[in-house]
Amino acid sequence: MSTVAHLPRSLRTLCYVIALWSGFFVMGIELLGGRLLAPNFGSSIYVWGAIISVFMLALSLGYLAGGRWSLHQPSMARLSLLLLAAALTSLPVLPLAGEPLELLAQAIPDPRFGSLAAAGLLFFVPTFFSGMVSPYCVRLLVVDDQTSGRRAGQLFFVSTFGSATGTILTSFYLVLWFEVNSILLSLAAISALLAGVGLLARRR
Amino acid sequence: MKMIRSWALLALLALGLVHGSAQAQMKLTHSERSLYREVLVYEEDGLRCMCFTRQCRIGRQSCLDPRNPDHFALNYTRMMLAGTLFASADPRRVLIIGLGGGSIATALRKLAQGTEVEVVEIDPAVTRVAKRFFDFVDAPPVHVTEMDGRVFVKRAGREGKQYDVILLDAFDHEYIPEHLLTREFLLEVKALLAPQGVLVANTFSSSRLYDHESTTYASVFGSFYNLKRENRVIVARLGGLPTQEELAARAAKYSAALLRFGADTPSLLKMFNTQVDWDVKARVLTDQYSPANLLNR
Numbered sequence: 001m002s003t004v005a006h007l008p009r010s011l012r013t014l015c016y017v018i019a020l021w022s023g024f025f026v027m028g029i030e031l032l033g034g035r036l037l038a039p040n041f042g043s044s045i046y047v048w049g050a051i052i053s054v055f056m057l058a059l060s061l062g063y064l065a066g067g068r069w070s071l072h073q074p075s076m077a078r079l080s081l082l083l084l085a086a087a088l089t090s091l092p093v094l095p096l097a098g099e100p101l102e103l104l105a106q107a108i109p110d111p112r113f114g115s116l117a118a119a120g121l122l123f124f125v126p127t128f129f130s131g132m133v134s135p136y137c138v139r140l141l142v143v144d145d146q147t148s149g150r151r152a153g154q155l156f157f158v159s160t161f162g163s164a165t166g167t168i169l170t171s172f173y174l175v176l177w178f179e180v181n182s183i184l185l186s187l188a189a190i191s192a193l194l195a196g197v198g199l200l201a202r203r204r
Numbered sequence: 205m206k207m208i209r210s211w212a213l214l215a216l217l218a219l220g221l222v223h224g225s226a227q228a229q230m231k232l233t234h235s236e237r238s239l240y241r242e243v244l245v246y247e248e249d250g251l252r253c254m255c256f257t258r259q260c261r262i263g264r265q266s267c268l269d270p271r272n273p274d275h276f277a278l279n280y281t282r283m284m285l286a287g288t289l290f291a292s293a294d295p296r297r298v299l300i301i302g303l304g305g306g307s308i309a310t311a312l313r314k315l316a317q318g319t320e321v322e323v324v325e326i327d328p329a330v331t332r333v334a335k336r337f338f339d340f341v342d343a344p345p346v347h348v349t350e351m352d353g354r355v356f357v358k359r360a361g362r363e364g365k366q367y368d369v370i371l372l373d374a375f376d377h378e379y380i381p382e383h384l385l386t387r388e389f390l391l392e393v394k395a396l397l398a399p400q401g402v403l404v405a406n407t408f409s410s411s412r413l414y415d416h417e418s419t420t421y422a423s424v425f426g427s428f429y430n431l432k433r434e435n436r437v438i439v440a441r442l443g444g445l446p447t448q449e450e451l452a453a454r455a456a457k458y459s460a461a462l463l464r465f466g467a468d469t470p471s472l473l474k475m476f477n478t479q480v481d482w483d484v485k486a487r488v489l490t491d492q493y494s495p496a497n498l499l500n501r
Binding site for chain 1: 239240326351352353354355358359362381382383388389490491492493494495498499
């Protein structure tokens with residue numbers, strides 16, 4: 001552990017902000033996912049089951065991959081790239097939610113597997129990248145064995161708190177004020193913005 | 205302080221009385237949990253009702269008088285039946301989205317013999333309870349499909365199916381399937397209507413949702429008849445609304461038969477109204493913007 005370079009305080013804060021936002025982003029998209037699938041797959045319990053399964057699976061694999069990737073020259077810049085990757089790969093959701101889902105619904109009429117395939121197609125990749133963020137952050141934040149659990153706990157806290165905020169804001173307010181696509185684009189834009197801050201912060 | 209306490213006591217007492225008497229009158233006959241909700245059957249004042257909440261707190265889905273099973277206990281079912289029979293000329297194929305107790309399907313079986321009635325219900329528990337407690341029969345010419353209404357409508361559209369009347373009855377006061385209250389969905393429904401086909405929708409008569417729902421229906425169907433009581437029933441027709449005279453002429457044909465269902469034709473006819481009593485600038489609900497549940501409060 002002694003080889004870990006200490007992150008300056010401002011970058012540590014940025015790490016927490018990125019983890020918080022990533023949690024917000026994931027749950028915002030997950031809730032809107034129900035809206036996007038409903039026209040073709042309905043809003044039965046299967047559809048929500050499929051969406052939640054895909055998000056959980058993508059996150060779990062993302063955690064693995066994020067931890068793994070943190071072994072190689074971890075940096076704020078690379079963390080920012082993860083956030084950017086999640087934002088960019090969430091963009092195809094907009095065109096995919098139209099005609100392609102319609103075709104998919106025809107190809108797989110079973111409500112369970114149809115919605116599972118649809119949720120996978122739309123959300124697996126961006127959620128996978130989002131999942132990579134948290135363990136990668138842990139790597140950047142931990143400075144010694146003693147405080148590693150505390151740092152990880154704080155990180156889980158901000159990330160899950162971000163998820164709770166994303167859930168409640170999206171379902172109670174954002175859908176009342178904005179169109180689904182506008183919310184999705186804004187989520188991606190904020191991610192890109194934060195990633196930009198992370199990339200610039202490294203250069204200073 | 206003392207005053208407040210005595211008021212509170214009084215309120216508590218009143219609450220207890222009301223609660224106690226409600227429980228004494230209402231008897232829970234059956235309950236079953238489904239994937240979506242608890243389906244409950246209560247007996248009260250000789251009336252048997254299907255509810256989705258304890259003590260029917262958020263309205264009754266369907267009611268039946270076991271001593272007089274044909275009699276429609278709820279106003280909105282009379283209004284929907286009137287919309288179906290008065291606005292459409294001898295419907296041969298009818299689609300109902302949302303079964304409830306099945307009273308409309310059952311009435312059509314008796315009133316309009318030979319009419320094929322396709323019912324789409326998402327919750328198999330509702331269908332089971334309708335059969336067991338509400339005299340609903342799932343046999344030709346009535347047929348129930350267990351499916352999400354939107355998915356059914358999409359598929360029916362691809363298969364080129366056509367219906368003379370489509371009834372939307374999938375909402376309750378507790379939860380609205382938001383994807384069944386958008387402009388895109390109504391366009392898909394409209395595409396299923398035969399020429400001169402009629403749409404009858406059971407919707408909401410209060411809350412902010414009323415305005416949004418009205419502009420959404422108007423954006424797809426143009427002007428429509430608006431029948432209002434506790435609920436609001438929208439009646440629209442492709443190729444222009446029937447005139448009051450047309451309605452009256454068709455109603456005359458059914459008025460004797462409708463008495464059996466406790467439906468008074470003249471008073472039903474009076475409810476057909478085209479007056480625009482909503483905010484015409486209210487935002488149209490779409491697949492992109494459909495916060496129906498948030499607006500319904």
